[in-house]
Amino acid sequence: MSSALPLPQSPTATSTAGHEFVLTVVCEDAPGIVHAVTGAIVEVGGNITESRQFESGATHRFYMRLQVRTSASAEEVEQALAPAIERFGLEHSIDEVGRPLRTLILGSTAKHCVNDLLFQTESGHLPIEVPLILANHPTLEKLAGFYEVPFEHLPTKGEGAKAAFEDRVREAVQEHDIELVVLARYMQILSPELCAELAGRCINIHHSFLPGFKGANPYRQAHARGVKQIGATAHFVTSDLDEGPIIEQEVLRVDHTRTPKELMAIGQDAEMRTLRQAVAWFAQSRVLLDGTRTIVFR
Amino acid sequence: MSSALPLPQSPTATSTAGHEFVLTVVCEDAPGIVHAVTGAIVEVGGNITESRQFESGATHRFYMRLQVRTSASAEEVEQALAPAIERFGLEHSIDEVGRPLRTLILGSTAKHCVNDLLFQTESGHLPIEVPLILANHPTLEKLAGFYEVPFEHLPTKGEGAKAAFEDRVREAVQEHDIELVVLARYMQILSPELCAELAGRCINIHHSFLPGFKGANPYRQAHARGVKQIGATAHFVTSDLDEGPIIEQEVLRVDHTRTPKELMAIGQDAEMRTLRQAVAWFAQSRVLLDGTRTIVFR
Amino acid sequence: MSSALPLPQSPTATSTAGHEFVLTVVCEDAPGIVHAVTGAIVEVGGNITESRQFESGATHRFYMRLQVRTSASAEEVEQALAPAIERFGLEHSIDEVGRPLRTLILGSTAKHCVNDLLFQTESGHLPIEVPLILANHPTLEKLAGFYEVPFEHLPTKGEGAKAAFEDRVREAVQEHDIELVVLARYMQILSPELCAELAGRCINIHHSFLPGFKGANPYRQAHARGVKQIGATAHFVTSDLDEGPIIEQEVLRVDHTRTPKELMAIGQDAEMRTLRQAVAWFAQSRVLLDGTRTIVFR
């Protein structure tokens, strides 16, 4: 998660058996942070199994992600951290490694991204759970059914339809305690209000390489311009369309022989893999916001 | 070469010993072109060793590149082709496979592209010869000297300096019968007149992925935007800055830990390889213009 | 198809409406082949829309692939080609561009490759049709059902079970006039007899980069050796295990932080994309055998 979150409700998190936590910390850069935080880890008899940190030259903020194996509970870790939190004004999150992230998928008619997310989840390669897929077309219903994921169809066409759709999104976020909203080729622009409400926990896949071909038909544009590489960009949603912090990008080589249809097939492959990767990193608390950039602790 | 050229003057081209030609053909698409052209090949006892062709849906033009092994001379091949040329209104070029292309390099202070072009040429991996490097700074003189390439320094600062530089370019193109002008990080914008004169035979390396970060300091822009991929673009020079037909692009993965200086090092690596590849393909007559796109017969 | 095949039975192939054929030709290299073949194209009023050819230095054989738009039927093209076929002893195939290739999938318990092949086929990105999935475990039944593909489960364990499975393969190949057999992580070694019978039309996906880690647990091996790249290899099946001609390979970067389980997830991604690509090229008649190598006319 890219900001402080309530403690996970899953029983494992409070179990006292040996388990592994992921801890993220963000604050103004200062000496002694790591020492203070690791002191808390020592206090709860924790062992650090993975650690990444970064001091941003751009914002002078400090970012850290730790994985800690311990028999202490999340609450105990929380208590041990309290002094450091106060002293350095830490924004932090603590979570169980591998706990599936509660994820709401918004879709439309395109299947490739949703198919990939659900398949990878079922395969155990993507640590998310999907309590609901909400779409403005019925196309994805059968696919959702195959993976036994609840599906709702709510049109966005017509007077007030879009506002109703967004209200349903808000409701679902509440109802399922959603931690991540994924726009899996949802193809609608979210209202500035909803963008603000979901800031830092809503990921979109842009069907081209950003910055570059923005807006509609990037594959047709790419074809006309004769680019030799096409790609996809996964980014956080902001009210500034297609300008949100980039989480992951992928490009693939193409040449003049590719038809727009083939470019689309190649691009869809890039889209689904880029979105999958961005969601996986986010679900593993590897993605932190640094102003307009992301820190990705791969 | 991307348009009809005078026959190469090199002795080999007119030798009657077995040798290999590269033939390129461009015309309005129509049935029977390949049959007519290959008929001419049969007539001169030629054997086709490589063949690529493409029918552009965008422009309805036909593009073909052949490599032909024959004991006939360029003139004889030319004569055999005459009927097809007349019947289909072929724009064509015929050249000796592997003949070094007479290439003028324009440079400034950056060394990486020039160093790579000269090293690859000396290594026998790049079929060009460089009769002159013309630069608006003295920086490259020692490097040129090491590879025994004539070097001239002509400043572009000051009243009329730029016009004088461009006149020297025109002169050098005449004097050395230049077939390709390479802007190896020359960093100056050519006048529309010179762009027009060198249309289709002047290649620039753009120090980023196009479309995308145009203009100055793309690495700084990329850093600020937090992109996960940076790259380089080799394109034909047109008066429409950075919008010329793209010949080759390369992207490399980066992450948040990269400083602008490191991004520059990575980007320079992409620049020199992308430019080298574009020059190599052009020198092998593999690059043909299809309106605003290139056909690259790799 | 990588060798001469009976004319496709699909009605479209014999339709006299304007359509597009793919023609492949293989023979001893000699002058005049292209002229003779394109002469036949002219005769049937055909227009060549794509052409690739290659003269193998290794085997001195000539390979050509043409796409031809014409109103003539496959039979008429066949007749027009007859003289060239006789004169040069052409092995050839002629087929309708985009005709779905009749493909038998052999599977086991792994889902990722089958899921991808079926999804891409349904999406219209893969020109195959799958009349049957035959597997030695029931795991894939639900997935096959979702895509409405007939599924059979036949165990390979126990006395004579494997021979019975292979006999069922032979039967299915007959029954469905199968043009391609895909081992989608089938995990069983085919008998030399079956390998011979399916020579040139059976593709396997090897779950690593070949040559390299052969046999079992390549991801564990790769982890122990600390390789920085892992990949997948799609190749024709021969009795010489894992040594068949390579059609496509892909590699992905990894580092020391990857667990064997993560390497497997990454590897599976490479596997499904590499297999998909190999099948697509084969189905488009882009893969021709050149001794122990493949010619891939991408």
Next chain:
Amino acid sequence: MSSALPLPQSPTATSTAGHEFVLTVVCEDAPGIVHAVTGAIVEVGGNITESRQFESGATHRFYMRLQVRTSASAEEVEQALAPAIERFGLEHSIDEVGRPLRTLILGSTAKHCVNDLLFQTESGHLPIEVPLILANHPTLEKLAGFYEVPFEHLPTKGEGAKAAFEDRVREAVQEHDIELVVLARYMQILSPELCAELAGRCINIHHSFLPGFKGANPYRQAHARGVKQIGATAHFVTSDLDEGPIIEQEVLRVDHTRTPKELMAIGQDAEMRTLRQAVAWFAQSRVLLDGTRTIVFR
């Protein structure tokens, strides 16, 4: 550096002005290491600017790399670390960030790797200094001269010549206090004795993708086998030829049209970039040995 090293002699290291250290630590895994080490950093008023650590499941050893900005001297950092060093039995190294690593290059006739290493060093992209290039052929002399690097030619042919060459290597290592020996296509097998003496500080570039085509003419082998990817592998030298721990690998796509000569050109490009990257990471103390694997803290 991949093991404890004497303190750098360069004046900067003992300067008391604000500067940046890189600290690497290796030991048996245990709780409290990070806290103890960072405690020492706090003690010297240090600020951690970069941190990577890894707990090896394979060897149960702990690896950490820190960059620390402080006004303390290397000696003061050393003293502050003493208790942790004793308590956890730390193997450690401490060095000035960006201090050029004293590097001996062994070469033969191939120029591409040496040319790239010297160019990148001169460009400020590679933190090494090269007091000597030692080669068994005179080919590299002019290139070394251009970069003003001392060059010695000592043949390895003839009775005892090889032993004499290796003795000269030992001498040079002493004489120049060499920290890294790079085999830049040296093409000779080092004696087991010398391999042992240079263990962990001698890097070789293998001209193919390992494991895979070992030994001579990998490009010819790759061509015969029709692989679709070729590459290069940079690894530590061990007496077990081509089996040393892998530091970096790169692969590039190729196809059937590539001649062995073209494969070589592509391969050489992969070689020089892979070697450059491995040397850069080693010079930045990012490469640590974990049994037969490397930990690369990119």
